[in-house]
Amino acid sequence: MILRRTTLAGALALTRAEIADMFQYRVVLFLYSLWEVVHPIVYLAVWGAIAGEGDVGGLRLSDFAAYYLTFMLVSHVTAAIEIYTFGPMIQQGELSPHLLRPMNPVWVAAARNISYKSVSMLLLIPVWIGLVIILRPTFSITAGSALLFVVALVVAALLSFLVGTTFALLAFWTTRSFSFWEIWIGLTFLLGGQIAPVELLPGFVQNLATALPMRYTLGFPIEVLLNRLDAGELALGFVLQFAWLIAAALIVRTVWRAGIRQYSAVGA
Amino acid sequence: MPPDISVRQLVKHYVVPERAGGLRASFRSVLRRKHRLVRAVDGISFEVERGEVVGFLGPNGAGKTTALKVLSGLLHPTDGQVDVLGYTPWDRRAEYLSRITLIMGQRQQLFWDLPAADSFLVNKAVFGIDDAVYKRTVDLLTELLDLGDLLTKPVRQLSLGERMKVELAAGLLHTPRVLFLDEPTIGLDVTMQQRIREFVTAYNAETGATVLLTSHYMADVKALARRVIVIDQGKLLYDGALAGLVQRYAPHKTITVHLERSVDLPDLNGQAEVLSVEGLQVTVRAGKDDAPEVTGRLLTQLPIADLSVEDPPLEEVIDQVFRGDGP
Numbered sequence: 001m002i003l004r005r006t007t008l009a010g011a012l013a014l015t016r017a018e019i020a021d022m023f024q025y026r027v028v029l030f031l032y033s034l035w036e037v038v039h040p041i042v043y044l045a046v047w048g049a050i051a052g053e054g055d056v057g058g059l060r061l062s063d064f065a066a067y068y069l070t071f072m073l074v075s076h077v078t079a080a081i082e083i084y085t086f087g088p089m090i091q092q093g094e095l096s097p098h099l100l101r102p103m104n105p106v107w108v109a110a111a112r113n114i115s116y117k118s119v120s121m122l123l124l125i126p127v128w129i130g131l132v133i134i135l136r137p138t139f140s141i142t143a144g145s146a147l148l149f150v151v152a153l154v155v156a157a158l159l160s161f162l163v164g165t166t167f168a169l170l171a172f173w174t175t176r177s178f179s180f181w182e183i184w185i186g187l188t189f190l191l192g193g194q195i196a197p198v199e200l201l202p203g204f205v206q207n208l209a210t211a212l213p214m215r216y217t218l219g220f221p222i223e224v225l226l227n228r229l230d231a232g233e234l235a236l237g238f239v240l241q242f243a244w245l246i247a248a249a250l251i252v253r254t255v256w257r258a259g260i261r262q263y264s265a266v267g268a
Numbered sequence: 269m270p271p272d273i274s275v276r277q278l279v280k281h282y283v284v285p286e287r288a289g290g291l292r293a294s295f296r297s298v299l300r301r302k303h304r305l306v307r308a309v310d311g312i313s314f315e316v317e318r319g320e321v322v323g324f325l326g327p328n329g330a331g332k333t334t335a336l337k338v339l340s341g342l343l344h345p346t347d348g349q350v351d352v353l354g355y356t357p358w359d360r361r362a363e364y365l366s367r368i369t370l371i372m373g374q375r376q377q378l379f380w381d382l383p384a385a386d387s388f389l390v391n392k393a394v395f396g397i398d399d400a401v402y403k404r405t406v407d408l409l410t411e412l413l414d415l416g417d418l419l420t421k422p423v424r425q426l427s428l429g430e431r432m433k434v435e436l437a438a439g440l441l442h443t444p445r446v447l448f449l450d451e452p453t454i455g456l457d458v459t460m461q462q463r464i465r466e467f468v469t470a471y472n473a474e475t476g477a478t479v480l481l482t483s484h485y486m487a488d489v490k491a492l493a494r495r496v497i498v499i500d501q502g503k504l505l506y507d508g509a510l511a512g513l514v515q516r517y518a519p520h521k522t523i524t525v526h527l528e529r530s531v532d533l534p535d536l537n538g539q540a541e542v543l544s545v546e547g548l549q550v551t552v553r554a555g556k557d558d559a560p561e562v563t564g565r566l567l568t569q570l571p572i573a574d575l576s577v578e579d580p581p582l583e584e585v586i587d588q589v590f591r592g593d594g595p
Contacts, residue, residue, distance in 0.1 A: 004362065005396070006362075006393065006394060006395065006396035007394075009393040009394075009396065010390065010393045010394035010395075010396075012393065013389055013390045013392070013393035013394070014390050014393075014394070016389075017379055017382060017386045017387065017389070017390050020379075020382055020386060021379050021381055021382055024381040096337075096342055096372075097376070097377035098377075099341070099342055099360065100340060100341075100342070100365060100368075100369070100370055100377075101365060101391070101394050101395070102362035102363075102365040102366050102394065102395065103362075103394050261344060264342065264343045264344045264358070
């Protein structure tokens with residue numbers, strides 16, 4: 001698909017307007033951001049209690065602090081919100097005005113995603129800095145790991161957006177797309193590096209986590225930044241992350257095409 | 269020159285789930301879903317020439333909106349061929365979408381919390397309108413629709429009528445060549461309806477755009493369209509001049525007389541029916557063929573101050589068409 005010049009300009013203008021619009025919802029954003037701060041702190045508290053003065057699988061309290069503080073930012077950047085923003089648009093027929101524009105409405109979902117994250121990031125950053133000062137994590141970061149982290153983070157955000165969009169598109173067929181989304185959320189909780197860093201998972205579960213896409217939307221960029229992977233694991237991780245990204249892009253395209261025919265069949 | 273819009277045997281059927289109310293029906297529908305086929309559009313054909321303004325009439329559920337949605341590319345038809353400006357609408361090609369607009373009375377494309385100007389800028393970018401053209405178009409629309417400072421107020425603070433004007437402007441920024449207007453005046457007060465009508469007339473004259481509009485208000489149709497297409501239950505009932513519709517379907521005329529003084533009415537031989545007597549004003553209805561004779565008798569037998577013979581209101585004619593009482 002060739003990206004039209006006006007599509008890019010349109011997406012930019014749309015993002016600008018979405019950001020301006022998002023500022024109207026400061027309180028709601030603040031509450032969401034609060035949740036994003038609270039839940040990694042809970043995981044950290046649990047792992048901190050288990051580790052005590054010692055370590056768990058080689059991770060000390062300050063390592064857990066580094067992991068979950070990074071998690072806080074990464075999970076924010078890669079959060080998929082399409083089930084809340086794009087799904088309802090399809091269900092309530094609000095897609096029609098967007099279908100009349102010479103730009104794929106998936107760009108509307110993308111613009112909303114970016115605007116939500118950039119505005120709420122402004123609220124999250126000061127809290128995050130405060131927590132770094134209090135918790136004193138050990139960030140073992142190098143220039144190389146930081147560079148690779150940026151790549152892994154961008155791909156993770158894209159992959160997560162495409163996965164979120166796929167689940168949102170299920171709204172073309174069912175009013176219960178949330179149920180399917182819950183399954184994804186559950187799997188990410190277990191296998192994505194949320195309840196525990198993937199390296200602490202038992203052997204076969206770890207293999208599962210390595211193969212499935214959830215880790216590549218969340219845990220993988222954190223592991224890259226904190227230098228938790230050897231060269232082989234790093235290479236395999238990037239190969240799989242890109243493979244899942246391509247797969248997700250193809251899936252979104254297929255589901256969108258089928259969905260739009262379905263939308264059209266039931267009466268837009 | 270080929271017509272701007274060409275529709276051949278357009279068919280659009282929907283399958284909709286159906287169940288009775290109540291808990292039992294609810295349980296039953298879990299095991300066995302019933303479906304019903306809705307023939308929203310059932311084989312209609314017509315053409316619209318460049319620059320024409322055509323009224324699309326029909327009762328609720330006649331298939332008007334469905335037809336407009338197919339024409340604007342939102343819906344895939346079940347069968348039939350449609351060609352608008354040389355494009356097949358449901359391919360939804362960017363070049364096609366840049367040349368048309370569909371404006372629906374109830375739908376909104378504007379950001380609710382932002383001034384409409386922000387939404388306009390999004391459309392400007394999406395449609396790739398260059399600065400000079402954009403400025404000229406906004407100026408023209410502001411003047412024709414009397415937008416004043418409406419563009420700088422948050423949309424949520426606009427009244428329904430103001431919002432409709434702004435929606436209309438947003439849908440026309442890219443100066444489309446074909447306008448599909450679905451109930452553009454719904455819910456508006458009489459003054460605002462009038463304003464929108466004047467605008468559509470002026471826009472059509474100014475740009476030579478082709479307009480296909482649906483409306484429940486006959487005043488809209490009378491003011492805007494010389495040609496009407498009437499559909500009911502998905503089928504085309506009439507396609508032609510508005511005047512011809514009245515001619516063909518109005519079986520009677522309404523005769524109103526103002527008397528100089530109160531008198532008994534003459535015997536009308538069953539040729540006319542008295543509709544109302546209000547003070548010195550009497551309204552009777554006579555068959556189209558009997559109208560001249562009835563009028564003559566009234567003139568010779570009554571002390572008449574004033575007399576008028578009119579076609580029945582368009583609403584009544586349309587009602588006649590839908591009830592199938594016509595010739």
